[in-house]
Amino acid sequence: MSIHNVIQVEGLTKKFGDFTAVNAISFKVEKGEIFGFLGANGAGKTTAMKMLIGISIPSSGKATVAGFDVFTHAESIKKSIGYMSQKFALYDDLTVKENITFFGGIYGLSRKRIRQKSAVLIEELGLEKVANKLVGALPLGWKQKLSFSVSMIHDPKIVFLDEPTGGVDPITRRQFWEMIYKAANQGITVFVTTHYMDEAEYCDRVSIMVNGKIEALDTPKKLKEQFKVANMNDVFLKLARG
Amino acid sequence: MSICVANISKSYKNVKALQDISFNVKVGELFGIIGPDGAGKTTLFRILTTLLFADNGRATVSGWDVVSDYKNIRKSVGYMPGRFSLYQDLTVEENLQFFATIFGTTIEENYDLIKDIYVQIEPFKDRRAGKLSGGMKQKLALCCALIHKPKVLFLDEPTTGVDPVSRKEFWEMLKRLQQKNITILVSTPYMDEAALCDRIALIQDGKILEIDTPEAIVKHYPKPIYNVSANNMYKLINSLNAYQYIHSVYPFGEFVHYTDKRAEFNAVELKLYLESKNLSNIRIEKTVATIEDTFMELAK
Numbered sequence: 001m002s003i004h005n006v007i008q009v010e011g012l013t014k015k016f017g018d019f020t021a022v023n024a025i026s027f028k029v030e031k032g033e034i035f036g037f038l039g040a041n042g043a044g045k046t047t048a049m050k051m052l053i054g055i056s057i058p059s060s061g062k063a064t065v066a067g068f069d070v071f072t073h074a075e076s077i078k079k080s081i082g083y084m085s086q087k088f089a090l091y092d093d094l095t096v097k098e099n100i101t102f103f104g105g106i107y108g109l110s111r112k113r114i115r116q117k118s119a120v121l122i123e124e125l126g127l128e129k130v131a132n133k134l135v136g137a138l139p140l141g142w143k144q145k146l147s148f149s150v151s152m153i154h155d156p157k158i159v160f161l162d163e164p165t166g167g168v169d170p171i172t173r174r175q176f177w178e179m180i181y182k183a184a185n186q187g188i189t190v191f192v193t194t195h196y197m198d199e200a201e202y203c204d205r206v207s208i209m210v211n212g213k214i215e216a217l218d219t220p221k222k223l224k225e226q227f228k229v230a231n232m233n234d235v236f237l238k239l240a241r242g
Numbered sequence: 243m244s245i246c247v248a249n250i251s252k253s254y255k256n257v258k259a260l261q262d263i264s265f266n267v268k269v270g271e272l273f274g275i276i277g278p279d280g281a282g283k284t285t286l287f288r289i290l291t292t293l294l295f296a297d298n299g300r301a302t303v304s305g306w307d308v309v310s311d312y313k314n315i316r317k318s319v320g321y322m323p324g325r326f327s328l329y330q331d332l333t334v335e336e337n338l339q340f341f342a343t344i345f346g347t348t349i350e351e352n353y354d355l356i357k358d359i360y361v362q363i364e365p366f367k368d369r370r371a372g373k374l375s376g377g378m379k380q381k382l383a384l385c386c387a388l389i390h391k392p393k394v395l396f397l398d399e400p401t402t403g404v405d406p407v408s409r410k411e412f413w414e415m416l417k418r419l420q421q422k423n424i425t426i427l428v429s430t431p432y433m434d435e436a437a438l439c440d441r442i443a444l445i446q447d448g449k450i451l452e453i454d455t456p457e458a459i460v461k462h463y464p465k466p467i468y469n470v471s472a473n474n475m476y477k478l479i480n481s482l483n484a485y486q487y488i489h490s491v492y493p494f495g496e497f498v499h500y501t502d503k504r505a506e507f508n509a510v511e512l513k514l515y516l517e518s519k520n521l522s523n524i525r526i527e528k529t530v531a532t533i534e535d536t537f538m539e540l541a542k
């Protein structure tokens with residue numbers, strides 16, 4: 001395995017009964033890359049991501065994440081990655097500070113380290129005024145930014161973001177992407193799904209899944225050339241209905 | 243008028259969720275409520291669907307008062323809340339069946355209304371709703387809100403989590419529902435969808451900033467706007483943000499949209515500046531404002 005490929009996937013498959021949700025997908029992701037993982041509803045993105053982060057056992061195929069095998073070293077994977085789920089991100093009934101402390105604890109950070117991280121994080125996100133408020137009372141966009149920071153509290157090598165900007169307003173969405181750029185700039189690999197096609201343009205490379213299979217994978221520029229269209233939205237429209 | 247809202251206000255403990263909101267929606271109109279998170283959109287939907295009382299003001303839906311005639315309203319409107327409440331342990335078909343039954347109708351009777359969306363999830367009709375993907379749930383929730391052929395349809399962020407192809411089909415369907423004289427009040431975080439409404443209200447902090455057709459709203463954009471691109475997006479944004487004459491910079495797909503503080507913008511000067519920041523392949527071209535630009539300018 002090349003040391004530069006932090007994710008290596010070959011023939012990865014997931015079946016539920018006789019339904020194949022992820023059908024023999026193969027790809028590699030390099031260190032520091034922003035990798036956009038696109039596809040229509042039900043294409044299998046979340047299912048694939050769950051296998052990569054070690055919380056769902058593949059039916060067949062091979063995959064290593066951060067150098068660890070998803071079959072045999074799922075626990076080590078969980079410690080070296082961050083994950084922001086499509087639905088659940090933070091505890092609504094805990095305050096901002098309590099959430100940070102809680103997740104810091106889960107990742108085994110020392111109390112001192114948690115205190116430091118907490119202060120830095122709250123300042124960077126401009127959450128000083130609401131640090132002791134319940135997360136449930138925050139606007140969605142703020143929650144998502146906090147959630148992203150919390151998913152990186154243990155300085156992971158890779159973060160997996162499942163639709164982090166779904167429903168987020170235009171300004172906050174852009175602030176979120178600035179955070180992604182910043183992380184990638186520091187060498188963190190970002191694996192992200194989105195249904196916003198302007199965001200697909202911000203990725204270094206993009207894959208498009210259709211009915212469990214990866215049907216296209218390249219830089220946004222090359223994909224637009226390949227399908228002879230002006231933007232990623234049209235690339236998606238051409239592919240997604242199979 | 244299909245929906246009349248007059249001077250509606252609503253506060254929670256110390257938050258003014260809605261402040262003196264007024265607007266009217268005509269029968270068969272597709273009316274968009276556009277605003278950032280926490281602007282008060284969901285509060286407005288809940289008041290109009292009789293699930294919440296306003297502190298002040300009046301509102302009617304199909305001529306019925308939201309307070310005194312709430313029963314009639316509940317019978318004749320469809321509501322798809324942002325955080326919807328499907329029955330996770332019922333199958334796709336059972337969920338739909340359930341909503342049809344409580345409104346005294348059948349799936350067959352109004353099948354043509356939901357067909358375009360339903361065919362996409364029909365192959366999975368025996369799957370429990372809890373096991374659907376995020377966007378598939380959203381489609382099912384919409385079918386459930388439509389199955390009793392409502393006169394007025396309230397859709398609170400119906401396409402959040404829905405993929406681009408399905409969003410397109412979804413809006414084509416809304417246009418067809420409109421032809422059947424169904425009034426639609428819809429909120430969305432997608433600005434390209436705002437452009438598809440007959441009229442939109444931009445709301446922020448519980449107040450309406452502007453109500454007009456999308457075309458008119460875009461015309462009100464105050465500044466010339468430029469597409470800028472270079473070899474490195476992240477560096478480009480950071481450099482523009484540090485430029486002394488910047489008014490705003492926002493990434494827009496493969497470009498950023500830039501506006502300048504001064505009345506006379508100098509493209510050559512900006513190009514030189516960006517080159518001094520070690521950027522290359524610099525392009526600067528005038529472009530037209532979109533609803534998204536207008537929205538971000540107003541919300542600034």
Ligand SMILES: Nc1ncnc2c1ncn2[C@@H]1O[C@H](COP(=O)(O)OP(=O)(O)OP(=O)(O)O)[C@@H](O)[C@H]1O
Binds near residue numbers: 021041042043044405
């Ligand atoms: N536990 C499960 N049992 C049965 N089917 C499942 C299960 N989990 C997921 N599926 C099915 O697998 C397919 C892929 O779902 P997945 O959630 O991965 O899609 P997705 O690409 O993330 O879609 P979205 O964009 O809507 O989030 C869907 O048909 C879904 O219903």
Ligand SMILES: [Mg+2]
Binds near residue numbers: 162375
């Ligand atoms: Mg998903």
